[in-house]
Amino acid sequence: MNNPDRINVAVVYGGRSSEHSVSCVSAGAVMSHLDPARYNVIPVGITQDGTWVVGETDYDKLAINGRTMPVVAGGQAVTLSIDPAHAGELRYTDGDNVGELYARADVIFPVLHGRFGEDGTIQGLFELSGVPYVGTGVLSSACGQDKEATKKLFNAEGLPIGQDVVLRGRTELTEAEKDLLGLPVFVKPARGGSSIGISKVESWDDFPAAVNLAREHDHKVIVESEIVGPEVEVGVVQYADGRVVASVPAQLVGTDASEEGFYGFDTKYLDNVVAAHIPAPLSQQHTALIQSLAVEAFHALSCEGIARVDFFVTEAGPVLNEINTMPGFTPISMYPQVFAASGVSYEQLLSILIERALATHRPKE
Ligand SMILES: Nc1ncnc2c1ncn2[C@@H]1O[C@H](COP(=O)(O)OP(=O)(O)O)[C@@H](O)[C@H]1O
Numbered sequence: 001m002n003n004p005d006r007i008n009v010a011v012v013y014g015g016r017s018s019e020h021s022v023s024c025v026s027a028g029a030v031m032s033h034l035d036p037a038r039y040n041v042i043p044v045g046i047t048q049d050g051t052w053v054v055g056e057t058d059y060d061k062l063a064i065n066g067r068t069m070p071v072v073a074g075g076q077a078v079t080l081s082i083d084p085a086h087a088g089e090l091r092y093t094d095g096d097n098v099g100e101l102y103a104r105a106d107v108i109f110p111v112l113h114g115r116f117g118e119d120g121t122i123q124g125l126f127e128l129s130g131v132p133y134v135g136t137g138v139l140s141s142a143c144g145q146d147k148e149a150t151k152k153l154f155n156a157e158g159l160p161i162g163q164d165v166v167l168r169g170r171t172e173l174t175e176a177e178k179d180l181l182g183l184p185v186f187v188k189p190a191r192g193g194s195s196i197g198i199s200k201v202e203s204w205d206d207f208p209a210a211v212n213l214a215r216e217h218d219h220k221v222i223v224e225s226e227i228v229g230p231e232v233e234v235g236v237v238q239y240a241d242g243r244v245v246a247s248v249p250a251q252l253v254g255t256d257a258s259e260e261g262f263y264g265f266d267t268k269y270l271d272n273v274v275a276a277h278i279p280a281p282l283s284q285q286h287t288a289l290i291q292s293l294a295v296e297a298f299h300a301l302s303c304e305g306i307a308r309v310d311f312f313v314t315e316a317g318p319v320l321n322e323i324n325t326m327p328g329f330t331p332i333s334m335y336p337q338v339f340a341a342s343g344v345s346y347e348q349l350l351s352i353l354i355e356r357a358l359a360t361h362r363p364k365e
Protein backbone atom coordinates (compact mmCIF):
# COMPACT_ATOMS: atom_id res chain seq x y z
CA MET A 1 0.00 0.00 0.00
CA ASN A 2 1.19 3.50 -0.71
CA ASN A 3 2.35 5.38 2.36
CA PRO A 4 0.79 8.87 2.54
CA ASP A 5 3.89 10.34 4.23
CA ARG A 6 6.02 9.58 1.23
CA ILE A 7 6.32 11.54 -1.98
CA ASN A 8 4.53 9.95 -4.93
CA VAL A 9 6.96 9.83 -7.83
CA ALA A 10 5.52 8.81 -11.19
CA VAL A 11 8.36 7.38 -13.26
CA VAL A 12 7.40 7.65 -16.91
CA TYR A 13 9.39 5.58 -19.41
CA GLY A 14 9.42 3.92 -22.83
CA GLY A 15 7.80 6.24 -25.34
CA ARG A 16 7.72 6.74 -29.07
CA SER A 17 11.37 7.53 -29.68
CA SER A 18 14.04 5.23 -31.11
CA GLU A 19 15.45 5.15 -27.57
CA HIS A 20 12.32 3.43 -26.16
CA SER A 21 14.22 0.45 -24.82
CA VAL A 22 17.10 2.46 -23.40
CA SER A 23 14.50 4.46 -21.50
CA CYS A 24 13.01 1.24 -20.09
CA VAL A 25 16.43 0.15 -18.84
CA SER A 26 17.12 3.60 -17.36
CA ALA A 27 13.72 3.63 -15.64
CA GLY A 28 14.21 0.14 -14.17
CA ALA A 29 17.42 1.37 -12.56
CA VAL A 30 15.85 4.64 -11.37
CA MET A 31 12.85 2.89 -9.79
CA SER A 32 15.02 0.36 -7.99
CA HIS A 33 17.20 3.17 -6.57
CA LEU A 34 14.40 5.44 -5.29
CA ASP A 35 14.60 5.34 -1.50
CA PRO A 36 11.46 3.47 -0.35
CA ALA A 37 11.56 5.31 2.97
CA ARG A 38 10.91 8.58 1.14
CA TYR A 39 9.20 7.74 -2.13
CA ASN A 40 6.26 5.74 -3.44
CA VAL A 41 7.07 4.70 -6.98
CA ILE A 42 4.28 4.93 -9.54
CA PRO A 43 5.47 3.21 -12.72
CA VAL A 44 3.98 4.55 -15.96
CA GLY A 45 4.99 3.02 -19.28
CA ILE A 46 4.42 4.55 -22.70
CA THR A 47 4.19 2.05 -25.54
CA GLN A 48 6.02 2.57 -28.82
CA ASP A 49 2.65 3.70 -30.22
CA GLY A 50 2.30 6.34 -27.50
CA THR A 51 -0.30 4.73 -25.22
CA TRP A 52 0.24 5.39 -21.51
CA VAL A 53 -0.15 2.28 -19.38
CA VAL A 54 0.36 1.10 -15.80
CA GLY A 55 4.07 0.29 -15.68
CA GLU A 56 6.16 -2.62 -14.51
CA THR A 57 6.72 -3.21 -10.80
CA ASP A 58 9.17 -6.05 -11.32
CA TYR A 59 12.14 -3.88 -12.26
CA ASP A 60 14.23 -6.88 -13.31
CA LYS A 61 11.94 -7.17 -16.34
CA LEU A 62 13.24 -3.79 -17.51
CA ALA A 63 16.87 -4.95 -17.65
CA ILE A 64 18.72 -5.93 -20.82
CA ASN A 65 18.50 -9.70 -21.21
CA GLY A 66 21.46 -10.90 -23.27
CA ARG A 67 21.04 -8.84 -26.46
CA THR A 68 17.30 -8.43 -25.97
CA MET A 69 16.14 -4.95 -25.02
CA PRO A 70 12.95 -4.49 -22.96
CA VAL A 71 9.82 -2.79 -24.32
CA VAL A 72 6.56 -1.51 -22.87
CA ALA A 73 4.28 -4.15 -24.36
CA GLY A 74 0.92 -2.76 -23.24
CA GLY A 75 -1.35 -3.08 -20.22
CA GLN A 76 -4.06 -1.17 -18.42
CA ALA A 77 -4.27 2.26 -20.09
CA VAL A 78 -3.97 5.39 -17.95
CA THR A 79 -4.03 9.09 -18.67
CA LEU A 80 -2.61 12.18 -16.97
CA SER A 81 -5.08 14.93 -16.19
CA ILE A 82 -4.41 18.11 -18.11
CA ASP A 83 -6.59 20.07 -15.70
CA PRO A 84 -4.37 21.92 -13.21
CA ALA A 85 -7.15 21.58 -10.62
CA HIS A 86 -6.37 17.83 -10.76
CA ALA A 87 -2.61 18.18 -11.17
CA GLY A 88 -0.72 14.90 -11.20
CA GLU A 89 -3.82 12.68 -11.34
CA LEU A 90 -3.37 9.52 -13.32
CA ARG A 91 -6.65 7.76 -14.11
CA TYR A 92 -7.47 4.45 -15.73
CA THR A 93 -8.98 4.82 -19.18
CA ASP A 94 -11.12 2.55 -21.26
CA GLY A 95 -11.60 3.83 -24.76
CA ASP A 96 -12.84 7.39 -24.37
CA ASN A 97 -13.94 6.86 -20.77
CA VAL A 98 -11.79 8.10 -17.93
CA GLY A 99 -12.32 6.06 -14.78
CA GLU A 100 -10.93 5.48 -11.29
CA LEU A 101 -7.75 7.01 -9.94
CA TYR A 102 -4.58 4.95 -10.52
CA ALA A 103 -2.40 7.35 -8.51
CA ARG A 104 -1.82 11.00 -7.75
CA ALA A 105 1.73 12.00 -8.56
CA ASP A 106 3.39 14.70 -6.46
CA VAL A 107 6.15 14.84 -9.04
CA ILE A 108 6.81 13.20 -12.39
CA PHE A 109 10.20 11.81 -13.31
CA PRO A 110 10.26 11.47 -17.09
CA VAL A 111 13.02 8.93 -17.63
CA LEU A 112 12.53 9.35 -21.36
CA HIS A 113 15.17 9.82 -24.00
CA GLY A 114 14.87 11.38 -27.42
CA ARG A 115 11.81 12.46 -29.32
CA PHE A 116 8.58 13.09 -27.37
CA GLY A 117 10.45 12.62 -24.11
CA GLU A 118 13.57 14.73 -24.01
CA ASP A 119 12.60 17.30 -26.63
CA GLY A 120 10.26 19.60 -24.70
CA THR A 121 7.00 18.07 -25.88
CA ILE A 122 6.20 16.10 -22.75
CA GLN A 123 7.68 18.89 -20.62
CA GLY A 124 5.03 21.15 -22.21
CA LEU A 125 2.35 18.66 -21.18
CA PHE A 126 3.60 18.69 -17.59
CA GLU A 127 3.64 22.50 -17.57
CA LEU A 128 0.02 22.61 -18.78
CA SER A 129 -0.97 19.92 -16.30
CA GLY A 130 0.53 21.88 -13.43
CA VAL A 131 2.53 18.95 -12.11
CA PRO A 132 6.16 19.32 -10.95
CA TYR A 133 8.64 17.30 -13.01
CA VAL A 134 12.27 16.34 -12.82
CA GLY A 135 14.68 17.85 -15.28
CA THR A 136 14.89 20.78 -17.53
CA GLY A 137 12.11 22.83 -19.12
CA VAL A 138 10.57 23.16 -22.56
CA LEU A 139 13.11 25.47 -24.22
CA SER A 140 16.27 23.74 -23.02
CA SER A 141 14.84 20.29 -23.74
CA ALA A 142 13.95 21.30 -27.30
CA CYS A 143 17.32 22.95 -27.93
CA GLY A 144 19.30 20.11 -26.35
CA GLN A 145 17.56 17.57 -28.54
CA ASP A 146 18.42 19.45 -31.73
CA LYS A 147 22.13 19.25 -32.52
CA GLU A 148 21.92 22.30 -34.81
CA ALA A 149 20.25 24.48 -32.16
CA THR A 150 22.64 23.21 -29.47
CA LYS A 151 25.70 24.12 -31.51
CA LYS A 152 24.33 27.54 -32.42
CA LEU A 153 23.73 28.34 -28.74
CA PHE A 154 27.16 27.02 -27.75
CA ASN A 155 28.72 29.10 -30.52
CA ALA A 156 26.85 32.23 -29.43
CA GLU A 157 28.41 31.85 -25.98
CA GLY A 158 31.87 31.41 -27.50
CA LEU A 159 32.10 27.78 -26.43
CA PRO A 160 34.38 25.50 -28.49
CA ILE A 161 32.60 23.38 -31.14
CA GLY A 162 33.63 21.59 -34.35
CA GLN A 163 32.73 22.29 -37.98
CA ASP A 164 29.36 21.22 -39.30
CA VAL A 165 26.97 21.58 -42.22
CA VAL A 166 23.20 21.14 -41.89
CA LEU A 167 21.39 19.42 -44.77
CA ARG A 168 17.76 20.39 -45.31
CA GLY A 169 16.27 18.38 -48.14
CA ARG A 170 19.47 17.94 -50.15
CA THR A 171 21.62 14.82 -49.98
CA GLU A 172 24.89 16.19 -51.39
CA LEU A 173 27.49 18.57 -50.03
CA THR A 174 29.03 21.25 -52.23
CA GLU A 175 32.72 20.92 -53.06
CA ALA A 176 33.43 23.88 -50.76
CA GLU A 177 31.62 22.11 -47.90
CA LYS A 178 33.56 18.91 -48.55
CA ASP A 179 36.79 20.88 -48.36
CA LEU A 180 35.68 22.59 -45.17
CA LEU A 181 34.76 19.35 -43.41
CA GLY A 182 37.34 16.93 -44.83
CA LEU A 183 37.09 13.17 -44.32
CA PRO A 184 35.99 11.34 -42.29
CA VAL A 185 32.68 12.98 -41.43
CA PHE A 186 29.95 11.98 -39.01
CA VAL A 187 26.46 12.04 -40.50
CA LYS A 188 23.69 12.31 -37.91
CA PRO A 189 19.96 12.86 -37.59
CA ALA A 190 19.83 16.40 -36.13
CA ARG A 191 17.38 15.24 -33.48
CA GLY A 192 18.40 11.74 -32.50
CA GLY A 193 20.12 10.00 -29.66
CA SER A 194 21.86 6.82 -28.52
CA SER A 195 23.90 6.96 -31.76
CA ILE A 196 20.91 5.66 -33.75
CA GLY A 197 21.11 6.61 -37.44
CA ILE A 198 24.70 7.90 -37.13
CA SER A 199 27.41 6.85 -39.59
CA LYS A 200 31.09 7.58 -39.83
CA VAL A 201 31.80 8.18 -43.51
CA GLU A 202 35.33 7.63 -44.78
CA SER A 203 34.64 8.05 -48.51
CA TRP A 204 32.34 10.52 -50.28
CA ASP A 205 30.92 7.55 -52.25
CA ASP A 206 29.30 6.34 -49.04
CA PHE A 207 27.91 9.75 -48.14
CA PRO A 208 24.42 9.61 -49.79
CA ALA A 209 23.63 6.26 -48.11
CA ALA A 210 24.62 7.72 -44.74
CA VAL A 211 22.36 10.74 -45.30
CA ASN A 212 19.47 8.46 -46.24
CA LEU A 213 20.00 6.39 -43.10
CA ALA A 214 20.02 9.53 -40.93
CA ARG A 215 16.86 10.75 -42.72
CA GLU A 216 15.01 7.64 -41.56
CA HIS A 217 15.14 9.31 -38.15
CA ASP A 218 15.02 13.01 -39.01
CA HIS A 219 14.62 14.94 -42.26
CA LYS A 220 17.17 17.41 -40.90
CA VAL A 221 20.67 15.95 -41.06
CA ILE A 222 23.87 17.37 -39.57
CA VAL A 223 27.28 16.53 -41.01
CA GLU A 224 30.30 17.09 -38.81
CA SER A 225 34.00 16.87 -39.37
CA GLU A 226 35.73 14.29 -37.24
CA ILE A 227 37.08 15.54 -33.95
CA VAL A 228 40.08 13.54 -32.84
CA GLY A 229 40.65 12.91 -29.17
CA PRO A 230 39.28 10.95 -26.25
CA GLU A 231 35.60 11.35 -25.36
CA VAL A 232 34.98 12.84 -21.95
CA GLU A 233 31.57 13.15 -20.28
CA VAL A 234 30.63 15.36 -17.34
CA GLY A 235 27.46 15.24 -15.26
CA VAL A 236 25.81 18.47 -14.15
CA VAL A 237 23.24 18.65 -11.39
CA GLN A 238 21.41 21.58 -9.85
CA TYR A 239 20.41 21.57 -6.21
CA ALA A 240 17.13 22.88 -4.83
CA ASP A 241 18.90 26.11 -3.79
CA GLY A 242 20.02 26.73 -7.38
CA ARG A 243 23.66 25.66 -7.07
CA VAL A 244 24.94 24.06 -10.29
CA VAL A 245 27.62 21.43 -9.74
CA ALA A 246 29.71 19.50 -12.28
CA SER A 247 30.85 15.96 -11.53
CA VAL A 248 34.30 14.59 -12.11
CA PRO A 249 34.73 13.82 -15.81
CA ALA A 250 34.66 10.28 -17.22
CA GLN A 251 36.88 9.33 -20.12
CA LEU A 252 35.54 6.61 -22.39
CA VAL A 253 37.94 3.84 -23.30
CA GLY A 254 37.62 1.51 -26.26
CA THR A 255 35.13 3.44 -28.41
CA ASP A 256 37.43 3.45 -31.45
CA ALA A 257 38.43 -0.18 -30.97
CA SER A 258 34.77 -1.24 -31.09
CA GLU A 259 33.29 -2.95 -34.14
CA GLU A 260 31.37 0.22 -35.03
CA GLY A 261 34.55 2.30 -34.76
CA PHE A 262 32.86 4.90 -32.54
CA TYR A 263 30.50 5.05 -29.58
CA GLY A 264 27.59 3.52 -31.48
CA PHE A 265 24.42 1.90 -30.16
CA ASP A 266 25.77 -1.65 -29.86
CA THR A 267 28.99 -0.36 -28.35
CA LYS A 268 27.00 1.66 -25.81
CA TYR A 269 24.53 -0.93 -24.66
CA LEU A 270 25.19 -4.41 -25.98
CA ASP A 271 28.83 -5.25 -26.58
CA ASN A 272 30.29 -4.50 -23.16
CA VAL A 273 33.51 -3.33 -24.80
CA VAL A 274 33.57 0.27 -23.66
CA ALA A 275 34.85 1.07 -20.24
CA ALA A 276 35.57 4.41 -18.69
CA HIS A 277 38.25 5.93 -16.56
CA ILE A 278 36.44 7.74 -13.76
CA PRO A 279 37.77 10.26 -13.00
CA ALA A 280 39.31 10.90 -16.40
CA PRO A 281 43.13 10.88 -16.28
CA LEU A 282 43.42 14.60 -17.02
CA SER A 283 45.51 17.28 -15.36
CA GLN A 284 43.83 19.23 -12.59
CA GLN A 285 43.82 22.26 -14.85
CA HIS A 286 42.15 20.38 -17.73
CA THR A 287 39.60 18.84 -15.38
CA ALA A 288 38.70 22.25 -13.96
CA LEU A 289 38.41 23.72 -17.48
CA ILE A 290 36.12 20.92 -18.66
CA GLN A 291 33.96 21.22 -15.55
CA SER A 292 33.56 24.96 -16.02
CA LEU A 293 32.79 24.50 -19.73
CA ALA A 294 30.15 21.92 -18.76
CA VAL A 295 28.47 24.45 -16.46
CA GLU A 296 28.68 27.15 -19.16
CA ALA A 297 27.15 24.75 -21.69
CA PHE A 298 24.35 24.01 -19.17
CA HIS A 299 23.60 27.73 -18.89
CA ALA A 300 24.00 28.35 -22.65
CA LEU A 301 20.87 26.24 -23.14
CA SER A 302 19.11 27.59 -20.02
CA CYS A 303 19.13 24.10 -18.53
CA GLU A 304 17.69 23.35 -15.13
CA GLY A 305 18.20 20.43 -12.80
CA ILE A 306 20.16 18.01 -14.92
CA ALA A 307 22.40 17.54 -17.94
CA ARG A 308 25.28 15.47 -19.17
CA VAL A 309 27.77 17.38 -21.28
CA ASP A 310 30.00 15.47 -23.69
CA PHE A 311 33.38 16.56 -24.99
CA PHE A 312 36.27 15.48 -27.13
CA VAL A 313 39.64 16.39 -25.68
CA THR A 314 41.76 17.37 -28.67
CA GLU A 315 45.38 18.37 -28.71
CA ALA A 316 44.20 21.99 -28.90
CA GLY A 317 41.88 21.59 -25.90
CA PRO A 318 38.36 20.44 -25.15
CA VAL A 319 35.65 20.66 -27.83
CA LEU A 320 31.95 20.25 -26.99
CA ASN A 321 30.08 17.44 -28.72
CA GLU A 322 26.59 17.55 -27.26
CA ILE A 323 24.41 17.98 -24.22
CA ASN A 324 21.86 15.46 -23.01
CA THR A 325 19.04 16.84 -20.93
CA MET A 326 17.85 13.40 -19.79
CA PRO A 327 21.02 11.35 -19.76
CA GLY A 328 21.01 7.58 -19.52
CA PHE A 329 20.36 6.16 -16.08
CA THR A 330 21.11 2.53 -16.89
CA PRO A 331 23.39 0.71 -14.45
CA ILE A 332 26.30 1.22 -16.92
CA SER A 333 25.40 4.81 -17.79
CA MET A 334 27.95 7.53 -17.20
CA TYR A 335 25.66 10.02 -15.43
CA PRO A 336 25.08 8.07 -12.21
CA GLN A 337 28.65 6.75 -12.31
CA VAL A 338 30.38 10.14 -12.53
CA PHE A 339 28.36 11.35 -9.56
CA ALA A 340 29.10 8.22 -7.57
CA ALA A 341 32.78 9.00 -8.17
CA SER A 342 32.12 12.57 -7.02
CA GLY A 343 30.67 11.36 -3.72
CA VAL A 344 26.97 11.54 -4.66
CA SER A 345 25.31 8.12 -4.63
CA TYR A 346 22.66 7.10 -7.16
CA GLU A 347 20.00 7.37 -4.42
CA GLN A 348 21.20 10.84 -3.36
CA LEU A 349 21.30 12.00 -6.97
CA LEU A 350 17.65 11.02 -7.47
CA SER A 351 16.68 12.85 -4.28
CA ILE A 352 18.52 16.01 -5.38
CA LEU A 353 16.69 15.93 -8.72
CA ILE A 354 13.29 15.41 -7.09
CA GLU A 355 13.87 18.09 -4.45
CA ARG A 356 14.90 20.53 -7.17
CA ALA A 357 11.72 19.73 -9.13
CA LEU A 358 9.52 20.29 -6.08
CA ALA A 359 11.35 23.47 -5.03
CA THR A 360 11.06 25.20 -8.40
CA HIS A 361 7.48 24.31 -9.21
CA ARG A 362 5.35 27.40 -9.85
CA PRO A 363 1.77 26.21 -9.47
CA LYS A 364 -0.09 29.50 -9.93
CA GLU A 365 1.66 30.93 -12.98
N1 LIG B 1 32.35 14.97 -34.89
C1 LIG B 1 32.70 13.78 -34.38
N2 LIG B 1 34.00 13.39 -34.35
C2 LIG B 1 34.36 12.18 -33.83
N3 LIG B 1 33.48 11.29 -33.33
C3 LIG B 1 32.17 11.61 -33.34
C4 LIG B 1 31.72 12.88 -33.85
N4 LIG B 1 30.38 12.93 -33.71
C5 LIG B 1 30.01 11.77 -33.15
N5 LIG B 1 31.08 10.96 -32.93
C6 LIG B 1 31.01 9.61 -32.34
O1 LIG B 1 29.67 9.15 -32.42
C7 LIG B 1 29.08 9.00 -31.11
C8 LIG B 1 27.61 9.42 -31.13
O2 LIG B 1 27.49 10.77 -31.55
P1 LIG B 1 26.64 11.83 -30.73
O3 LIG B 1 26.73 13.13 -31.44
O4 LIG B 1 27.09 11.81 -29.34
O5 LIG B 1 25.17 11.27 -30.90
P2 LIG B 1 24.05 10.79 -29.86
O6 LIG B 1 23.24 12.01 -29.56
O7 LIG B 1 23.27 9.78 -30.62
O8 LIG B 1 24.76 10.26 -28.64
C9 LIG B 1 29.97 9.86 -30.22
O9 LIG B 1 29.92 9.41 -28.89
C10 LIG B 1 31.34 9.64 -30.86
O10 LIG B 1 31.88 8.34 -30.55
Ligand SMILES: [Mg+2]
Pocket residue numbers: 194195310322
Ligand atom coordinates in the same frame (compact mmCIF):
# COMPACT_ATOMS: atom_id res chain seq x y z
MG1 LIG C 1 26.26 11.16 -27.56
